[in-house]
Amino acid sequence: MGRPIRTRRQATLASLAAELGVSRTTVSNAYNRPDQLSPELRRRILETARRLGYPGPDPVARSLRTRKAGAVGLLLTENLSYAFRDPAAVGVLEGLALACEDAGVGLHLVPASPGREDVAAVHRAGVDGFVVYSVPDDDPHLAAVLERPVPTVIIDQPRIEGVDRVGPDDAAAVTRLAEHLVSLGHRQVGVLCMRLARERNDDFVTAQRQSSAHFHVQRIRLEALATAFSAAGVDWATVPVVERFDHTVDDGASGARQLLDAYPQVTAVICTSDILAIGAMAEAERRGLRVPLDLTVTGFDGIAEAERLGLTTVHQPVLEKGKVAGRLLLGSAERVGPKVITLPTELRIGRTSAPPRTVEEPWFGG
Amino acid sequence: MGRPIRTRRQATLASLAAELGVSRTTVSNAYNRPDQLSPELRRRILETARRLGYPGPDPVARSLRTRKAGAVGLLLTENLSYAFRDPAAVGVLEGLALACEDAGVGLHLVPASPGREDVAAVHRAGVDGFVVYSVPDDDPHLAAVLERPVPTVIIDQPRIEGVDRVGPDDAAAVTRLAEHLVSLGHRQVGVLCMRLARERNDDFVTAQRQSSAHFHVQRIRLEALATAFSAAGVDWATVPVVERFDHTVDDGASGARQLLDAYPQVTAVICTSDILAIGAMAEAERRGLRVPLDLTVTGFDGIAEAERLGLTTVHQPVLEKGKVAGRLLLGSAERVGPKVITLPTELRIGRTSAPPRTVEEPWFGG
């Protein structure tokens, strides 16, 4: 199984045709339409190809001619390391990859990290469409994607008029979660959320920043919390919201620390992701707070580790999200008009939410 | 931020040039070599482009012309779901993605699962090179990759003459692990390994099947175990080896069950991956065997969960593996001749290995 020298490509379809004394059409047919020539001739062509080291039609040239790249682009602005470490993101990636595999098309990861302002990679990607996963509405890469004359499907965020989207009903899901907490008796809550804009702000969040967040999902979740708690008589302006730029367990812990240091009276920490919630639980343990006796902690996503820990959270079908997005994109030729697909979520009440300690009335039997 | 109708591409570089009354070169330069024309002219060109809905040079046409696809292909024959669920594989993927990102090239996942015999996807991938991750030596997709006139780097397996490769020194690593077990006193061992060929065999493995395994890594690990235990006076022909096709915790458990049901005298279960080892530990617990008191269990890879569990295992730098492979591929233009890079491994003795229960002599102070 030795290999000849790499990067040969001496032979082309044309040179093969010349060698054999047939037309290029015939050689092309030998590869793409076996039924268009005699088996004997085809055999001869393929054999000569092997002899000449012709590796078959060049995929790029074919793509140019057929106007089909045979690949789907994935734009993922999040830092890659985080993307691969967040089980929710990996699930989406897996689902999308499965959809691509079913369709026999490649999945092209576009090199675009938050730091890299260079949008050229988007222009250079030879793909038939893009899936965009959870980016801010002012992301320059996203803008570049939307300029390309190919269909696009957005997963989660942002919400853009006229562009297909797949995601959960964040507002409804968070509302149910909030109602659960309200019914338990929590009135003094704190929130720990993911980054709201492209600039780093590892700190408390002003009302202004909340309502103008460039990450729609976070904004919608905060709005839903505000609405639900306001309905329960809580003045949202008094509810502390802490933001963390990096989406890691460690940042979840430090966010919780900042929150609880300043607002020790908080009875429940609502996190907008499981990763942050897991960090918050670690911080609770560090300060000697028992969850859920002394502190309620909730998450969002429903990743496997959350389930193991019994975290009260909102489960969303991440694998499905990727799959549906892929299928939507690959089937978009037949459709007219944009489509928005809302995936179901499920409130999973675990062992990390309970009535606040400060409520003295008995909760059961009352 | 509304969008015009999708899939327009009415305008091309040529039509833009005609509209403006300049040459195509000039328009091309406006995009690719801004310093080759006056800022004023460039501005005019870009503005007209926007007005006409010209999305910039077509990436496929550009690739054809420049003979650069701007992407690296990744061949991963393993079922995608398993690939994304095995932290070792995810680590490799992450490392490779990071290397690609650094170089500004895309990462193109080739749709190729074990079932899919269709090799066309490999031919259709517009890439400048391939990274092949852990496939059997008779994999048809691999053969197709090697026929393509682009550089290729193989991670882990197979070992092919003349092709670049990145991986650990499996034999050395396993030998150290075996010596650790031998020094503890283990003589009655059993092995649980990953699949050895493309056909399923969830059963015991014959000597013949061991030595002709198409997955080189597994073969090498088994050979190293055989050599090390033979040196300690163990007749390898008497050592039971169980194989599992799917690489899951559940299959690790069922493999251990099959092994221990038939060979209850075994004092140590050597698993060729952490995933399998974690399953084996679950099975040990199920049968009431205390690890390591009643049974020693070892793994391979050094994934995070193994570390949390205190598993005795061989750690290998998976992220590094992907990164190095990517860099090797992307820098291969400057090199001559094939290159093999061996990554360091580390034996990590945890809490799952101890002297066998049947050994009555005191091990310390003796």
Next chain:
DNA sequence: TTGAAAGCGCTAACAA
């Protein structure tokens, strides 16, 4: 069943 002609949309010498 096979071939001739006409591009797909672009970039890179080279020349002006």
Next chain:
DNA sequence: TTGTTAGCGCTTTCAA
């Protein structure tokens, strides 16, 4: 600074 010329390697009507 801009334009002319010549393909990159392939597929696809259409005609023979």
